[in-house]
Amino acid sequence: MIRVCRCEEAEHQEDPTDLKQKKQSASSRFPFPVFTVVCTKFKKMERITPLLEFCPDEKNIERLSSVDQLKERVRSVQHFATLCHQISHDEKTSQDVFIELMDPKSLKKTPKYTLFIVDRQCKSAQKFAAFVVPQGRETDWLFSSHEGRRQLADSAKFQRLLVIHLGRDHQFDSLDSVQTELAGIVSSLQPQGLPANTQIPFLSLGAQVNQRKEIYRAASESTGDYVIEEVEEENDGKPVILRRLIFLSNPNVIQSEARMKNGKVDLKHLACQHHLVMVEELRQHLDAKNPALSSILVLGLGGGALCTYLHQAYPHFKVDGVEIDPIMVELAEKYFGFKPSENLRPHIADGLAFVRDLAATESGERYGCIMLDVDCKDRSLGISCPPPSFLDSNFIGSVKQCLNPHGFFFMNLVCRDETKRNNVMEMLRKSFEIVQMRKIKGEVNEIIRCHPLALSTPAKARNGRKSLKK
Ligand SMILES: C[S@@+](CC[C@H](N)C(=O)[O-])C[C@H]1O[C@@H](n2cnc3c(N)ncnc32)[C@H](O)[C@@H]1O
Incomplete structure (x- = not known):
């Protein structure tokens, strides 16, 4: 059996004899991921293939089916660490940087999360937060456009805001489960100068994350993949159901929209x-x-x-x-x-x-x-x-x-x-x-x-x- 475990503790250990390292602040150093490889020898048994496991952190163990998969996992952790280091040391740009995260456990080929990193140019006492966009609201101007996300960061008054879109092909149980799954990744994206154990607030519009119901999905020759879905929104404090046509080649743009009334399209209402x-x-x-x-x-x-x-x-x-x-x-x-x-x-x-x-x-x-x-x-x-x-x-x-x-x-x-x-x-x-x-x-x-x-x-x-x- 081969188990590869990431050792975050080792990454943050300082070498007391390294003077150059001592001069650097904790956040400006680049702790390249450290792994330990544990090989356990078993008695050889017929038709039993070697067990391969990957532990990205202390809590999770993933069983893999090939050495290539194991190597891929290690490489992706290394890439992500390099990216996080670059982001936290980059001069603030006027453009949002975004990261798409796939779910290695799922067969889905679309990202489970898209994280937009929005840095405000002015200084703020509140340094960092994550904002989870409820499913179905990512087409809103506030969350889909660069200008909208800047406005959101300004009104939330955080120096850096991570705006998180939830992939439409994936299932999310609650805001808490999203927070648990993303906690490690979000903390790797915190701005320079914040202590490693800082509690990062997860914000949203309510307690729900799952507001999208897919009605139909198919593909056509000229349009490609498309979905018809219903989302619930609030209007003057009342819930309204909106039915939407979305082309998956441009998933944050609504092509057609109708308001539903008693389960039917309200023909007297223009939703766009x-x-x-x-x-x-x-x-x-x-x-x-x-x-x-x-x-x-x-x-x-x-x-x-x-x-x-x-x-x-x-x-x-x-x-x-x-x-x-x-x-x-x-x-x-x-x-x-x-x-x-x-x-x-x-x-x-x-x-x-x-x-x-x-x-x-x-x-x-x-x-x-x-x-x-x-x-x-x-x-x-x-x-x-x-x-x-x-x-x-x-x-x-x-x-x-x-x-x-x-x-x-x-x-x-x-x-x-x-x-x-x-x-x-x-x-x-x-x-x-x-x-x-x-x-x-x-x-x-x-x-x-x-x-x-x-x-x-x-x-x-x-x-x-x-x-x-x-
Ligand atoms: C934004 S949607 C239209 C929404 C529509 N006006 C409504 O009220 O719901 C754009 C539509 O234009 C169609 N389209 C794209 N290229 C076209 C073309 N060259 N000629 C006609 N229609 C086209 C697409 O297939 C798509 O259905």
């Missing part, structure tokens, strides 16, 4: 803030008696939350939804209360081709409003909505051609890059006389509204013109 903003603006045009408004085109149907809401609020309008993935239309009908009818029509097509073909057809439909709500699958671009092909001036030219002379265009923009955002605004201004951006508090989404000057705009929009000339 950016949809609410678009509909609010639309109402202003209706109040201003914009004659153009009798047909709406939504590019990116997804779960159909926006189309369904528009149809129930304005049943006499013609609402067309374009969706590239036919599976999404099925999901919209089955899980989000989307019911096609004469005035609510799904079109399975690439939004780009749909608009280009329509623009080229002289007798084609000319819409009063076009709403662009298409996600971008390439996460390296810094724009998660829409994809770059929809930010092309030729495409925007085609959109303009598909609008009637009083029509207007909304774009849901999710962009973390200031320069790219300015380029998008610049490009849109070349096609439309009025281009306005509306930021949404607590969200990464921004709504850009574009329309021709000819439009008899509501007072608010007309006032906005001045700022556009800046």
Whole structure:
């Protein structure tokens, strides 16, 4: 039998003869993990393979099936120790560092925990805490975005805050069990200068960690893996159930969302803030008696939350939804209360081709409003909505051609890059006389509204013109 045990005590022992070591503070030294290897000889027995065990700390023993696994465990502890040392000695950066932790005991290939390390630039008396995000809330702006996590650290007033996301594929019993499992790792990430035995507070939004119920999971050719799940949130002190469509390629972004009422989708409620903003603006045009408004085109149907809401609020309008993935239309009908009818029509097509073909057809439909709500699958671009092909001036030219002379265009923009955002605004201004951006508090989404000057705009929009000339 071979047992490899980590000896943390030995790592923190000082050598009284090492003067150089004495000069260093305890936290600035790098205690490389120390292991002991205990080999026990047994009488050889037929068909019995050697027993291999790994003890990452005093409390846990793991039985492994191969020497390679044993070596891998030792290596991962060494890597983690090196990483922790680097993090605690790095100059504070303006970007969050994050670490993904897998569960070696599980067959799941996704991280069990994601730890975001948020360091505040200003000094604080409270040095370090961990914040566990309840399952289902990691899509909130406060926890999913860099800016949100900074705001959270500022309001918690800790010098360093570890924001912990719980992997959606894993089971968590309670906040206490999360704390027990992560205690060792969290204490390795404490900032320089804190004594080794410091008690680290674990914070959260309540005592629960398990607020997510998976309804359906599958994969489609164009979307990849996706889930439909329900989470419970509080609204004005009352619990509400929200049903969500999530693409696992971008797990912290909600594609479609609906509020549930008595086990059914509440068709009269719009759950996504950016949809609410678009509909609010639309109402202003209706109040201003914009004659153009009798047909709406939504590019990116997804779960159909926006189309369904528009149809129930304005049943006499013609609402067309374009969706590239036919599976999404099925999901919209089955899980989000989307019911096609004469005035609510799904079109399975690439939004780009749909608009280009329509623009080229002289007798084609000319819409009063076009709403662009298409996600971008390439996460390296810094724009998660829409994809770059929809930010092309030729495409925007085609959109303009598909609008009637009083029509207007909304774009849901999710962009973390200031320069790219300015380029998008610049490009849109070349096609439309009025281009306005509306930021949404607590969200990464921004709504850009574009329309021709000819439009008899509501007072608010007309006032906005001045700022556009800046
Ligand atoms: C953010 S979701 C749309 C949410 C939807 N508007 C709602 O109200 O629930 C984005 C959708 O755009 C679709 N999509 C992605 N690329 C597309 C394209 N080129 N043309 C049409 N739809 C596309 C995706 O399949 C996804 O369903």
